[in-house]
Amino acid sequence: MTAQPIHPHGPERVPRNAEGIAAVLDGAQRMEFYRELLAAAPEEAEGVLRRWWCEAMLETDPAGDRLTAAALDGTLPTTAVGDVIERRRSAGLPVE
Known part of the structure; x- marks a missing residue:
């Protein structure tokens, strides 16, 4: 017997990378995302990606x-x- 997750994980709606995030954002959001990402210091870039990934996930959530x-x-x-x-x-x- 194997353990199965309660909520099966399929492919993510939004890939966890800049290209995937930008693909689901509208024009103004996409520009702001790229502006923040390009202005971020290397140690801040992960935080920018994480924040905007959450934004993109909410944007694509059917219950959003x-x-x-x-x-x-x-x-x-x-x-x-x-x-x-x-x-x-x-x-x-x-x-x-």
């Missing part, structure tokens, strides 16, 4: 509009950071 509306309305379920850290520690995952 609903999630955005819930966040703006204050009805989006949240979890305390301390709870997430404790859950990661309990699972033996790194906490940075």
